[in-house]
Amino acid sequence: DVKVTQSSRYLVKRTGEKVFLECVQDMDHENMFWYRQDPGLGLRLIYFSYDVKMKEKGDIPEGYSVSREKKERFSLILESASTNQTSMYLCASSSPGSPPNTGELFFGEGSRLTVL
Amino acid sequence: AQSVTQLGSHVSVSEGALVLLRCNYSSSVPPYLFWYVQYPNQGLQLLLKYTSAATLVKGINDFEAEFKKSETSFHLTKPSAHMSDAAEYFCAVGSGYSTLTFGKGTMLLVSP
Numbered sequence: 001d002v003k004v005t006q007s008s009r010y011l012v013k014r015t016g017e018k019v020f021l022e023c024v025q026d027m028d029h030e031n032m033f034w035y036r037q038d039p040g041l042g043l044r045l046i047y048f049s050y051d052v053k054m055k056e057k058g059d060i061p062e063g064y065s066v067s068r069e070k071k072e073r074f075s076l077i078l079e080s081a082s083t084n085q086t087s088m089y090l091c092a093s094s095s096p097g098s099p100p101n102t103g104e105l106f107f108g109e110g111s112r113l114t115v116l
Numbered sequence: 117a118q119s120v121t122q123l124g125s126h127v128s129v130s131e132g133a134l135v136l137l138r139c140n141y142s143s144s145v146p147p148y149l150f151w152y153v154q155y156p157n158q159g160l161q162l163l164l165k166y167t168s169a170a171t172l173v174k175g176i177n178d179f180e181a182e183f184k185k186s187e188t189s190f191h192l193t194k195p196s197a198h199m200s201d202a203a204e205y206f207c208a209v210g211s212g213y214s215t216l217t218f219g220k221g222t223m224l225l226v227s228p
Contacts, residue, residue, distance in 0.1 A: 004159070033215070040125065042206060042220035043160075058215065090159055102148050102167055102210060107159030 003027075006091050006108035013115050019078040021111050023091030030096055032074035033105070034058075034066060037088040046089075049074055050096075081115045088112050118143040118209050122219035130227050135194040137222050139181075139207030142188065149190040150208040150216065151181055160206060166190060177201070202226045 007022035025032065033048040045058030047066040055066050063085060067075045074093075078085055089111045094103040123138040141147055148167050152160040164175025171183040181192045190207060207219040 035218075040220060043218040045215055048215060092159075102165075104162045104165070105152070105160070105216070107161065109157070109159045 004091055004093055004106050004108040006089075006111045008111050009109065011111060011113045013081050013113065015082060015115060017081050017115075019081050019113065019115075021076040021078075021089055021091075021113070023074045023076070023093075023108055024072050025074075025091075025093040025106070026072065027093060027095070027106065028071065029093040029106075030071070031094045031103070032068065033092045033094075034064075034074065034076045035090040035092065036060065037090055037110070043090065046076065078113075081113075083115050086113060086115045118147070118211060118214065118217050120207050120209050120217055120219035122205075122207050122222050124222055125220065126223045126225060128225040128227065129197045131199055132196050135179075135192070135197045135201065135224065137192040137205050137207075137224065139190045139192065139219060140188055141190060141207070141209040143209055143211055145211045148210045149181075149183060150210070151175065151179070151190075151192050152206045152208060152218075154204045154206065154221075156203070163192070163205070197224075197226050199226050199228065 004025045034046045035043040049055045049068045065077045091108040092105040094105045119142045121140045150165045151163040154160045164173045166173045166183045174180045179194045204221045204223050206221050208216040210216045
């Protein structure tokens with residue numbers, strides 16, 4: 001069964017802390033994505049990656065960075081967490097599809113981050 | 117540029133009633149359209165997708181959606197709601213050369 005695994009379901013951090021959210025997929029997908037989900041705002045794309053060592057900014061990259069050192073792993077980093085980054089974070093992966101970006105997205109179960 | 121509008125943040129139906137969730141899109145190129153569902157405390161999973169083949173698309177759990185270019189719509193329907201259909205539903209648009217843009221979601225509430 002295909003799987004996207006996010007390392008933590010629930011995290012509580014303090015303002016100014018550095019936060020790492022880890023995501024691992026076992027489907028050998030080239031594409032990986034980090035979304036933020038907030039009530040009434042839907043899903044907003046933070047960063048994505050089409051290949052190892054590659055990253056692209058999404059719609060709301062400010063305050064975030066990412067790392068993709070291995071194909072199966074995509075990490076989201078909050079360098080200095082702030083209260084407005086309290087949210088649900090969803091990782092997803094997909095194969096490229098033909099044409100690109102038409103492949104099904106497979107999502108993890110989400111990481112709910114609270115910043116105090 | 118592309119965008120998605122989902123009409124109604126919440127839709128309530130009775131068990132056995134027709135489900136209709138509305139989605140309108142905007143895209144400057146031929147779109148690819150998707151419906152995803154999110155059950156409580158889970159990630160999203162694909163219900164169905166339109167990629168320029170048949171305009172009526174059938175998905176899992178008896179859901180279907182019809183692509184209407186003239187109306188720029190991709191509404192999701194199910195003939196008879198089940199309690200297990202209670203979830204949040206997201207419409208998304210892509211163009212093949214851009215990442216998906218998701219709507220804000222519609223919460224489906226099913227009452228006995």
